[in-house]
Amino acid sequence: MQAAQVKCEFSQPDAHMAKRNQDPDPSPDKAKVRIFFAEVEGNNDSIKEALKTMVQAMNRAAPVPARVVMNGAAANLAAPAAETGEEPAEVVNAAETDVEAEAPAPAPARKRGTGPKRDHNVGIELVPDMDFRPDGKQTLREFFAEKAPKGDMDQTVVVVYYMQHHMGMSAIGFGHIRTAFKDVSKPLPADLRSTVRNMKKQKAWLNWSTPDAMQVTTIGENYVEHDMAARKA
Numbered sequence: 001m002q003a004a005q006v007k008c009e010f011s012q013p014d015a016h017m018a019k020r021n022q023d024p025d026p027s028p029d030k031a032k033v034r035i036f037f038a039e040v041e042g043n044n045d046s047i048k049e050a051l052k053t054m055v056q057a058m059n060r061a062a063p064v065p066a067r068v069v070m071n072g073a074a075a076n077l078a079a080p081a082a083e084t085g086e087e088p089a090e091v092v093n094a095a096e097t098d099v100e101a102e103a104p105a106p107a108p109a110r111k112r113g114t115g116p117k118r119d120h121n122v123g124i125e126l127v128p129d130m131d132f133r134p135d136g137k138q139t140l141r142e143f144f145a146e147k148a149p150k151g152d153m154d155q156t157v158v159v160v161y162y163m164q165h166h167m168g169m170s171a172i173g174f175g176h177i178r179t180a181f182k183d184v185s186k187p188l189p190a191d192l193r194s195t196v197r198n199m200k201k202q203k204a205w206l207n208w209s210t211p212d213a214m215q216v217t218t219i220g221e222n223y224v225e226h227d228m229a230a231r232k233a
Contacts, residue, residue: 158228
């Protein structure tokens, strides 16, 4: 039996001692090694194995605490460097990792009038059996040509005036107006409902209790009977 005497001691620098000596804090990746006399007893193989183990221990880097974050709580664990000799890695729970998702680029503003076309007059049906040529009276075509209205509002108030005063209708709806426009071969306003609402709010030419009971107001009558006549003259 042979004996070998080797003593090894590994220690981290004492932070309190460094503070007392007013030395800067030691770097966390450095270690202080002291070698002392040690005694190992055994046969040749066991002594060789013990010396090999001690040499490997001396060549290893001092273990550095690894920072582990689990569910927002931090814990310090010894790095596996003592076993693998590799740099310890910081482990972060993927569930708690904040990843900034790239915001999608804003869609370009759509220019007015470039969107899909929509029929605003859906649901406005023609009214059958309307007679715009009453006996002994001016026809709608003749009255319309006489007034020569230009815009949507002017044309609408003229046909409503004719149905109210020449045809004796007391309740005029959107369907009646559409049928009258067809009789004079004029295109219906793109949004008849909006046109009629504006005639009531902005011009005060029309009034109604329900949309199917429109009537020309006194202001509308004066516009058709006097202002249009004066404008034509």
